[in-house]
Amino acid sequence: MITDTHAHVTWESFDADREEVFARAAREGISRIVLVGTDLASSRAVAECARGRAGVYPTAGIHPHDAQHADAATRAAIEELCAAPECVAVGETGLDWFKQFSPREAQLASFRWQLALARRLDKPVIVHCRDAHEDVLELLREQRGVRGVMHCYSLGAEELPHYLELGMYISFSGVVTYPKNERNREAARAVPLERLLVETDCPFLAPQSRRGKRNEPAFLRETLGEIARLRGAQTEELARATSANAQRLFGFGAG
Ligand SMILES: [Zn+2]
Structure with a gap:
């Protein structure tokens, strides 16, 4: 699995x-997929898409890029989606100082609100962090005890202890297969097995053999294989461990 x-x-x-x-995806053994919402429309879409589909689980949240458009009515609707029993996480949320499509204040307020929501609903939070390491850490520390995942982890091994200490899981994408990304590979070697997750972030970030093309869940084996190679582990063993971690974090129901 x-x-x-x-x-x-x-x-x-x-x-x-x-x-x-x-x-x-099913033929390649990708038996569970978390479908991530990034604004109200996509959060509704993932809820709809996951309905009645075995092993597919929706989230609901507001991406930092969309933070400025989230008014009170949008937040209320996101909160309702997050509270549904089938919704496995709040997010994706976080901070993006690289693209900064939304102003800083709006991103900070939106991330704070979603962290508090995750605490209130006792659900994990999915965190996007781009060029915002210090501020993401500060807000996570404000809400210490909220569990979650650093999605598409793009920092190095030296930043890891801060996130691990906060109880965060660390998720790697196809980026770990890119030849120049030794820093990311160092981090993939250093994460304790019980905190490690994998993801595609598709349609983005296809692994090296399909780099630049549309990514999809079936391609996750390549990323998993690379991490297994880095850690001197078997791919199947790593598949089992990362799936068990995902189950622990997201608490997948029968759906
Ligand atoms: Zn995403």
Whole structure:
């Protein structure tokens, strides 16, 4: 069993062949997929897409890029989606000082609100962090005790202890397969096995053999294989461990 902890299969680039994408994932042993919402429309879409689909679990949240558009009505609707029993996490949320599509104040307020929501609902939070390490840590520390995952971890091994100490899980994407990314590989070697997760973040970040093309859950084996190689582990053993970790963090129901 392999668990893709972060996928955007409701993205329009999957409109033509979504069912095929799910079928290919199943054939490759990707038996669990977390479908991640990034704004109200996509959070509704992932809830709809996951309905009645075995092993597919929705989240609801507001991406830092969309933080400025989240008014009170949007937040209330996101909160309602997050509170649904089938929703496995709040997010993705976080901070992005690299693109900064939303102003800093809006991103900070939105991330704070979603951390508090995760605490209130006792659900994990999915954190996007780009060029915002210090501020992400500060806000996580404000809400110490909220569990979650650093999605598409892009920092090095030296920043890891801060997140591990806060109880966060660390998720690696296809980025770990890119030749120049030795720093990311060092981090993938250093994460304790019981905190390690894998994801595609599809349609983005396809692993090296398909780099630049549309990514999909079926391609997760390549990323998992690379991390197994780095750690001197067997791919199947790592698949089991990361799936058990995902189960512990997200508490997947029968769905
Ligand atoms: Zn994402």
